[in-house]
Amino acid sequence: MLSELAMPRGIESATIPVAGAEPLRTVTLANGRGTRVRLCELGASLLSVETTDRYGHRDNILLSYADPQHWLENDWYLGVAVGRVANRIGGARFRIGETEYRLPANDGANHLHGGPDGLSGKRWQMVQSESGAAGQSVTFRSESPEGEGGYPGRLSVELTYRLGEDDTLALEYRATTDKATPVALTNHCYWNLAGRDGILEHELEIHAEKLLALNSELVPTGELLDVEGTPVDFRKRKKIGRDIDAWPGGYDNFWVVDENAEKILKPIAELTHPASGRSVKIVSSEAGVQFYSGNFLDGSRNREDGSPIQQYAGLCLETHGFPDAPNHDNFPSVILQPGEEYRQTTIYSFSAE
Template sequence: MRRECPSSDVHLLSSKHNMIQSAPFGHAPDGTPLSLFTLTNAQGMEVRITNYGGTVTHIFAPDRDGRLANVTLGFDTAAEYFGRSPYFGALIGRCGNRIAGGRFTLDGVQHQLCVNDGANHLHGGAQGFDKVVWGAAVEGEALVLRYRSPDGEQGYPGNLDVQARYTLGDDGALTVAFRATTDRATPVNLTHHAYFNLAGEGSINDHEMWIDAPHYTPVDDGLIPTGELAPVAGTPFDFRTPRAIGETVYDHNFALAAPSAGQAPLRCMVRVREPRSGRQLEVLTHQPGIQFYSGNFLDGSLGFPYRGGFCLEPQHFPDSPNQPHFPSVILRPGEVYENTLAFRLSRY
């Protein structure tokens, strides 16, 4: 449903070149007022973002005939996100994906995190970055969210200062640029958990997907990587030639192809097309992996059908703090964590 902001509550907060609208969006569970920001571009795209969890609530994009539809899964009110949303459109941290047993050892010290996914830690814990109120400011044509995650939050060591910078380009790219610093060594693996349906409704099974990934990380029954990097060739995980998603269940990390000499670090690694609407989504990242989730746990109870949306989450590999041969996610004092991803929508 398209939510219209009451005109009397709308404020224009941006530069002379572009306007970002802000409107009230209810209150957080602790009573803190929330805001909903609307970004637009020259193509008529519209993206709505709340400072509760850095959540993208709506993305309106044109089809091949210029008709707008909301192509992401989300809710019209803030209250619907409290306690029941499966990370719809949320900013994820400190550590995206799963950590086995919620435990890891860093510099000889074992840390126990919040366990919120069976026996494991998922997406930063029960009160991850998706469930906090971020400070929000409009800086030029960007919406900038900031949060200090205190030492011990959800079991993580160190105070972590995080910034997420959202921009919407005229090329249809919604870009999220993360930056973080810490005063104590800690794992950091930030990502964004948007659910997409390029048709705007129905199943995602007919969406055609290409992923530039020669390997994936097999998982056990708890969706924890076994440690193996397995080739996708000859398996249902091979999307190197575009094909329909189909009915196969996916909730796996794909190990993306390494950049060639001279390639820009931010590269298009995934492309998805929806034949009926002509909409196309490209995911640009410089992370080593991307989690592809095919909406297997959607059951209609939240207003969206089974497999009514898919997620593509650029990130480091799951359980990296416990897998020494995976790329490291440890951030230390004096270092700066930087991670930029983009979801680029267009027509073909």
């Protein structure tokens, strides 16, 4: 556990008091460029990322709750590692071979982000931390027993955060199982490179020519759509607010970067805030990215500066395998077999010009 693990020099540990619950253990990584990344055991989460803009002003470029209690009631999934399967599983069920598995429905009739017993709500163990000339890292570990959340097999998961002196933040996921089970992990942090206001003035580029078609419940139909000539065409960088009103409900879709889902690092997206000069480039081993524009944020909770978290206050760029893959034979499989190792790497590169 965190309390039992000695922190290397330069890595800061702390706790966040929470009424009626054990304090949340946190750790902060920092580099020579002034970037600070605060992590938490709950959901192996990203609480904040502080960077400077082109003028030297420091801001937290993630949405973070003002009230610590909201980290425990985090139905917006701010900053957490989600799984076993990120995104939606239609009808809250899937089959492996002849066996059907039923999952808790926590998004209408569907299963979302691993359900109420998913990895996002667990207190992960911190099992390793390192600090050296290249940067700092922390590794979290969690176990999901057989049958938890309706999933088969016992799943062991590790997530390492590495903050480099080159201003990169790498997330490296590893998982093993003793029975065939679906695994598609991601982090659900909400970016706001301005550190305030909303994200409609941000500019986004996504390196994808296709998008998964969705039904009315935001579950994939199995069809891939061409983005050309549509409001979801982000192949050239454009302002997020430019076409969002032409896409009913706002953006909440999976852009397919690699139809074959080869596990090699590839450019995924670049998010830019012209006024501050900040940008974050994303490369990942994953097949694509779920771009969610914060459509369901409703002002009922406040961010750290006390302002309400309104619609479009932040956006998610969630790298993972095809959503609802177990229910579509034409999608690349996300089933992890015994004796195999699930591996995912996603790297965020920060800059301010």
